[in-house]
Amino acid sequence: MLLVEGLHKTFTLHTQGGIQLPVLRGVDLAVYPGECVALTDPSGSGKSTLLRAIYANYRPQRGRILVSHAGGKVDMVEAGPRDLLAVRRLTIGYVSQFLRVIPRVPALDVVIEPLRAFGVARDEALERGRALLARLRIPERLWSLSPVTFSGGEQQRVNLARGFVADFPILLLDEPTASLDVASRALVVELIRDALARRTAIVGAFHDAEVREALATRTVTLHGAGAAA
Amino acid sequence: MDADRPLLRARGVTRYYGARVGCRDVGLDLWPGEVLGIVGESGSGKTTLLGCLSGRLEPSAGTVEFTGRDGTVVDVLRMPEPALRKLARTDWGIVHQNPRDGLRLGVSAGANVGERLMALGARHYGRIRATAFDWLGRVEIDRERIDDWPETFSSGMQQRLQIARTLVTEPRLVFMDEPTGGLDVSVQARLLDLLRRLVTDLGLSAVIVTHDLAVTRLLAHRLLVMRGGEVVESGLTDQVLDDPQHPYTQLLVSSVLQP
Numbered sequence: 001m002l003l004v005e006g007l008h009k010t011f012t013l014h015t016q017g018g019i020q021l022p023v024l025r026g027v028d029l030a031v032y033p034g035e036c037v038a039l040t041d042p043s044g045s046g047k048s049t050l051l052r053a054i055y056a057n058y059r060p061q062r063g064r065i066l067v068s069h070a071g072g073k074v075d076m077v078e079a080g081p082r083d084l085l086a087v088r089r090l091t092i093g094y095v096s097q098f099l100r101v102i103p104r105v106p107a108l109d110v111v112i113e114p115l116r117a118f119g120v121a122r123d124e125a126l127e128r129g130r131a132l133l134a135r136l137r138i139p140e141r142l143w144s145l146s147p148v149t150f151s152g153g154e155q156q157r158v159n160l161a162r163g164f165v166a167d168f169p170i171l172l173l174d175e176p177t178a179s180l181d182v183a184s185r186a187l188v189v190e191l192i193r194d195a196l197a198r199r200t201a202i203v204g205a206f207h208d209a210e211v212r213e214a215l216a217t218r219t220v221t222l223h224g225a226g227a228a229a
Numbered sequence: 230m231d232a233d234r235p236l237l238r239a240r241g242v243t244r245y246y247g248a249r250v251g252c253r254d255v256g257l258d259l260w261p262g263e264v265l266g267i268v269g270e271s272g273s274g275k276t277t278l279l280g281c282l283s284g285r286l287e288p289s290a291g292t293v294e295f296t297g298r299d300g301t302v303v304d305v306l307r308m309p310e311p312a313l314r315k316l317a318r319t320d321w322g323i324v325h326q327n328p329r330d331g332l333r334l335g336v337s338a339g340a341n342v343g344e345r346l347m348a349l350g351a352r353h354y355g356r357i358r359a360t361a362f363d364w365l366g367r368v369e370i371d372r373e374r375i376d377d378w379p380e381t382f383s384s385g386m387q388q389r390l391q392i393a394r395t396l397v398t399e400p401r402l403v404f405m406d407e408p409t410g411g412l413d414v415s416v417q418a419r420l421l422d423l424l425r426r427l428v429t430d431l432g433l434s435a436v437i438v439t440h441d442l443a444v445t446r447l448l449a450h451r452l453l454v455m456r457g458g459e460v461v462e463s464g465l466t467d468q469v470l471d472d473p474q475h476p477y478t479q480l481l482v483s484s485v486l487q488p
């Protein structure tokens with residue numbers, strides 16, 4: 001589903017005297033359908049960087065990231081913007097710790113946006129969005145409000161709903177339970193398990209050991225794979 | 230239409246003002262349904278580039294091609310004037326930074342919207358008025374104000390009226406120059422939400438010039454960063470904002486509050 005080979009990523013900070021920060025040094029990783037690979041390095045060691053590179057949010061200097069997409073393979077390092085946008089629309093979902101939205105847009109519309117981009121009709125998308133928000137126990141009175149004013153935990157659950165609504169074949173999860181209470185965490189673990197049962201390939205950074213143990217079918221350390229300590 | 234042909238393709242677009250460079254050697258492909266942001270500080274050449282792309286400014290060198298509804302490719306810069314005016318009326322829309330440049334201040338709001346339809350041959354008064362009525366609602370202008378003159382509107386309302394006037398003919402490509410410039414923050418958010426919905430619902434493509442990186446984060450799929458008339462960096466919007474490569478882009482991104 002996903003194959004990472006010899007990935008290198010160094011940040012050059014031109015505004016700070018051109019300091020070089022090598023973060024990924026030759027990372028290899030293969031992820032198969034139905035697998036949940038947990039990255040288990042200490043913070044600051046490049047877990048987010050790897051996830052962002054796979055999503056083509058960060059641009060690596062060297063290496064390949066092959067993704068099974070629309071019956072073929074796309075290298076996220078080399079592909080042009082149009083292919084990258086298509087992969088994001090159809091194949092890879094990414095859930096970060098932060099929600100970025102246009103003020104004023106209701107939570108329900110935020111959640112169904114990936115489905116609409118997928119080409120699902122509005123009514124069907126709304127139905128699925130409502131079901132998912134209910135499942136994540138976002139109170140119905142909040143659905144028509146902008147998530148900008150929500151609590152951290154509510155925002156994170158909206159973000160998760162947005163990531164899981166479209167059944168992407170590949171999901172990247174960057175600390176998806178970081179600001180959740182115990183009850184919500186259990187809901188999210190269940191949601192991720194369902195996705196694995198649908199053969200979704202998942203790569204995640206879960207700083208919460210309990211969540212990690214509940215979900216990971218395999219753990220990987222970037223350090224062992226050649227990343228910077 | 231051939232899906233493997235960009236809607237707009239520019240190569241080597243260069244424009245001098247005397248010896249001074251307006252923009253130099255700019256190339257881009259814009260695909261159907263895509264929103265392209267052009268960012269940079271004042272004087273970086275972004276408005277000059279927008280003028281060249283939309284056929285309003287004659288470049289010193291370069292080509293701009295547009296793929297029409299029937300799939301034929303036209304050379305925007307070498308088209309006869311009447312054909313270019315027709316294209317601007319039918320397939321294109323231009324949203325000016327100052328709504329007063331895009332509106333006719335001496336006629337009512339409804340007439341501002343209806344006029345563009347009439348220019349395309351619409352003659353049935355009732356239908357034109359109904360469409361204008363519908364569009365005022367879509368851009369959230371109180372429909373009761375259909376007979377008021379735009380001069381009595383706030384600047385945010387004028388901008389929304391200009392957008393209604395531009396989009397009523399369902400253009401396939403919209404050029405926007407700082408569409409949210411000079412507006413209050415609350416009005417900006419409302420306009421951004423509106424623009425994004427219209428882009429999704431109508432499937433239109435847009436080229437948006439702005440100095441506001443936060444605006445591009447929310448509206449644009451891709452970005453070009455300009456400096457001194459040249460494109461110094463390009464990529465997906467989040468790539469450019471989250472992992473800027475060029476020293477100038479890094480400076481730009483690090484100088485604003487949370488784009």
